[in-house]
Amino acid sequence: MTAPLRVALLGCGTVGGAVLRLVGEQAADLAARVGRPVEVAGVAVRRPDRHPEVPAELLTTDALGLVTRDDVDLVVEVIGGIEPARSLIQAAIEAGKSVVSANKALLAEDGVALHAAAAKAGVDLYYEASVAGAIPLLRPLRESLAGDQIRRVVGIVNGTTNYILSRMAETGAGFSEALAEATELGYAEADPTADVDGFDAAAKAAILASLAFHSAVTASDVHREGISAVTATDVARAAEIGCTVKLLAICERVGGPDGESVAVRVHPAMIPTGHPLAAVGGAFNAVFVEAEAAGQLMFYGQGAGGEPTASAVLGDLVAVARNRVAGAAGAGPTAYAELPTRPIAETPTRYHVSLDVADVPGVLATVATEFARHEVSIATVRQDGHGDAATLVIVTHSAPDAALSATIAALREMPAVRGVTSVLRVEGLS
Amino acid sequence: MTAPLRVALLGCGTVGGAVLRLVGEQAADLAARVGRPVEVAGVAVRRPDRHPEVPAELLTTDALGLVTRDDVDLVVEVIGGIEPARSLIQAAIEAGKSVVSANKALLAEDGVALHAAAAKAGVDLYYEASVAGAIPLLRPLRESLAGDQIRRVVGIVNGTTNYILSRMAETGAGFSEALAEATELGYAEADPTADVDGFDAAAKAAILASLAFHSAVTASDVHREGISAVTATDVARAAEIGCTVKLLAICERVGGPDGESVAVRVHPAMIPTGHPLAAVGGAFNAVFVEAEAAGQLMFYGQGAGGEPTASAVLGDLVAVARNRVAGAAGAGPTAYAELPTRPIAETPTRYHVSLDVADVPGVLATVATEFARHEVSIATVRQDGHGDAATLVIVTHSAPDAALSATIAALREMPAVRGVTSVLRVEGLS
Structure with a gap:
């Protein structure tokens, strides 16, 4: 064992708090897996007084200073949103730090530029936690299926809308009533727009499509419809034909007279109750993948929450730390296929x-x-x-x-x- | 693009044939993903006259000569069984070649020695295809969950026994009758011992337990019971209590007065029909993973067959080829925990x-x-x-x-x- 690898943690909410705790609790295991100890060098937050659980000497409001510090090797970004996350990640990459992020919005908007910067700097940019929480999904798409041709990815990737649609089916309630219940129980945020209008799922769909089809797909390429127009009648009609209504993220490789393209869309749809995705309830996420040789695969697990998301962050952290110890960057995504996106x-x-x-x-x-x-x-x-x-x-x-x-x-x-x-x-x- | 990476293929049965075909069909994609072209340097078989589909100049009966050839970079072993596979893989590793194998029996018996040899030589030894066919499972266990504590892995990892048990439940038939049907339809081999007596599942359980618990577990550490003693009465009794009978591979971390240990077992068991594994039918495999932070995860897909298995082989092939291009070996399994195995x-x-x-x-x-x-x-x-x-x-x-x-x-x-x-x-x- 030599000197520890030092991690800058940006953000200390539900996910960041769980990351901080797990890095401490599993220090011995992490050291064994990485080959060097891993320790937290600092935690950047907006309001240090709100984090009595964090040792005071770790807390700082100077996030930019933290990510560029010489004694920091790796950066974990769990702030979310576009700014200041983007500037901080850019600065970290330029300073030669590998980055682990859980930021779907940023990756879906600016993944191409961030990856180019990471490749130029010879550092890693990993973000397993950005899609489907704890479910190992991006690494299987990027690596396990790297020798196969993915045809289609269909997933339930937003727990809030899944809860609301499940309740509508169970109780016969309309959308507003089910949303009110979800808000009361804490399953929906006070401003539920990102979830119910499909922005969250669209960002995840863009990330999935980029990796699955080796092409640059951004959130703005995704056709997006939320669930606020789904009525009790829609849900009842679905049941009559043996279906259930789910908000799906669908990424497809589509052939056509002008060659292949990629169609990416998020919208509510009826699916047969016998379909494996139909049984996915509550906060769980599931993603179906169809590949040429592998056939049908399904990945299932918790899509949100502090601990599950932290598990994915830590998996990435171990990977980038091992790469750092080995002196090499890992496999990034590839965008060589450059397939155009097809309008809805x-x-x-x-x-x-x-x-x-x-x-x-x-x-x-x-x-x-x-x-x-x-x-x-x-x-x-x-x-x-x-x-x-x-x-x-x-x-x-x-x-x-x-x-x-x-x-x-x-x-x-x-x-x-x-x-x-x-x-x-x-x-x-x- | 520089000189191609050259692959020695050992064995050309169902899986080997699919690998050979896919390497050819997806040559452009593979080159883009790896950064260098990938081509087959030779195919070692016992009876060259039985492989008219393979270009004659590639065929050889001298497998040892092939794996040690200077113009070979990577070796894919899909022969199966202990020998000559073990000697060939050892020779390949010693000659500095990275190895991709689908050989569960060998990895479950001799994984520790092979990994030690690979680490010493600075090459990769990957074997995603050895467990659960096309399902990305070993990479998620080894890498995605590397920052988490896995508590339990429970899987249906043998399609033959799953088919037989499903038919017993559907028709009320006894074991012998259902086995005869499976044999007739080609779902069971002429000598079904490896499947019905649980040897195949036990080898896979040993591999899963080793990766999940960072400890050396061999097939002989696995308590193994097959399904030949399962009666029509057992299946009927299971239905009466809302259960179904499945052959399960169960790997658990178990606490005790002498500290933690690992219990690994393969046996038929009743599981509730509402359990996600209960619905897994026919040739499909599924594996449930419970981890401390991630919670419950499930991986589902085709567990056997030439194309699905070849998909997993190619994913590994791309990974070891990328590592070769980067001049570094990838993350191997870790066995630092050295947990003892607990008897049944x-x-x-x-x-x-x-x-x-x-x-x-x-x-x-x-x-x-x-x-x-x-x-x-x-x-x-x-x-x-x-x-x-x-x-x-x-x-x-x-x-x-x-x-x-x-x-x-x-x-x-x-x-x-x-x-x-x-x-x-x-x-x-x-």
């Missing part, structure tokens, strides 16, 4: 549509003609009459999303259609 | 016992006294009377396995007990 309009999807129509002869023919006019093929139709009205429940085959949404717009204008009561995409049906 | 007799387990007893007053008291005499606590009892006989179905709390088996032996001698109709361990009940 051109991405093939399937719709479930529920219509209230007049119960007169020929209504189904009229509606079917409208689908055909947009070159959308119908997979199943169910018609239920009640009085002078009827309900048509239609599940389409796969078609470009623009054709599907144009069909819906046209249906809304048809005299025979009294109302479009539910429209939701469908995934995982054979 | 001292390992806490739970039993399900089904007894035919005389339906006379006091029988339950007599039986309960016998459990108490062995200090085994009973969790639940169900008594069904029919005529002058009754059935007692007992599920115990956790107790040392020796106390449980001694209780069963004593019950068999009791006059009031007409027969012990089913004995099976229970896992995953709360």
Whole structure:
């Protein structure tokens, strides 16, 4: 054992506190795994008086000074958000420190530039904790499947929305009611926008797609729809066709006349209750991966929380520390494929549509003609009459999303259609 | 791009053939990921005439000559079995080649010596494909969870026995009948010993335990029971208590008066149908991991087959090739913890016992006294009377396995007990 590797910890909230505790508790194990002791050199926080649990001599408000200190080897960033995290990570990299981050927003927005800086400086930038908490996912995508071709990644990567949708299915509640319950129980934040509008899931989808398809995908490339428009009717309609509603992050390699591209989207969708993702409840996350040779894989575990996220941070910390001891940087992501991203309009999807129509002869023919006019093929139709009205429940085959949404717009204008009561995409049906 | 990295392929069966094909098909991707082209320098087989699909100039019967050739950088061993695989891998390592192997039997028997040789030579020895086929599992255990404390690994890691047990549950068939069906359909080999007697699962359990607990565990340290003694009655009794029978590989860190130790066992067990492992059917494998900070994780995917296994081999191949290009060896396993293995007799387990007893007053008291005499606590009892006989179905709390088996032996001698109709361990009940 030689001199310790010294870690600068940026941020000391739920995750940072757990990291600090685990580095202390598991000091002997970490030293054995790394080959040198690992110790915390300093903890940068905004308000030192709020952290009585941290030894006073470690606390500092000068984060920039800390990350560039000569006696710091590694930097762990668990502040979150774009600034000051970005500037601090940039400064750390330029000062020759390897960085472990749990910052999905930053990596999804600026991963390319940060990776370029890390490669130039010969240091590591790891961020397993940024997607799906404790679940080992980025390392398997980047390394274990490095000899395979990934076709598709589909995941439940946001626990708050998963909780809300589960409650809507269990109780028949609408979105607002279920959100209020989630907020009260602490499953949703006071400002739930990042979760319920899909920003959090979209950032994770961008990170997953970049690694899976060796292409630069940023959050702005991701088509994003949240769950606030999901109604109790949508959830009930899903149950009628043996499905459940989940907010999915979907990353696909899609072929086309102009060559391959990458389609990345986050939106609520109906999936069959027999699908492995359908059973994922509460705060758990799960990610399905389909690869050419490996076939179907699933990764499941806790997607959030201080301790699970800290576990992922520490796994990365051991890796970058070992690399530092070995005098080499580890494998970064590759972006050689440079696949373009495909807009949602051109991405093939399937719709479930529920219509209230007049119960007169020929209504189904009229509606079917409208689908055909947009070159959308119908997979199943169910018609239920009640009085002078009827309900048509239609599940389409796969078609470009623009054709599907144009069909819906046209249906809304048809005299025979009294109302479009539910429209939701469908995934995982054979 | 500079000179290619050259790979010696040992063995060209189902897995080797898939590796050869994928290295060719994905040449451009592999080169981009590694930083240098990767090409096959030679393929060692016993009978070159049986491999018309391989270019003749690559084929050789001189495996030892191939692995020590100066123009070979990396060796992929997919022969299986102990010899000649061991001698060839030893020779390759001594000649400075990094090695990727899919050989569970060899790694479980001789992993410590091979790793020591690899460390001494400064080369890599990777073997993701040896456990659970395509599922990224060893890398997550070794690297992603390197900062965490793994408590328990429980897996379904043998597809043949999983198929047989699934069919027994579905059809009510006995073991012999279900095995015959599996053999006919090609799910079981002509000599099914390695699978049905648990040797295959025990080798995988030894590899998992070594990595999870940073200790040297060999196949001979694993308590092993196969499924040939599982009866249709066992499967029916399991269903009655809401369970299903699975062959489990269980690796646990167990505390005790003499300090911590590692208990590793492979045996059939009843698990609740609601447990995530209960739904794993057919050729699929799944492994549950419980870690201190990460909580519960599950990994799921195809456990066998040429393409899935080749995917894992190629992931390792890219990793060792990148390390070669970087001029450094990757992280090997660590065995610093040196935890002793605990014999099954001292390992806490739970039993399900089904007894035919005389339906006379006091029988339950007599039986309960016998459990108490062995200090085994009973969790639940169900008594069904029919005529002058009754059935007692007992599920115990956790107790040392020796106390449980001694209780069963004593019950068999009791006059009031007409027969012990089913004995099976229970896992995953709360």
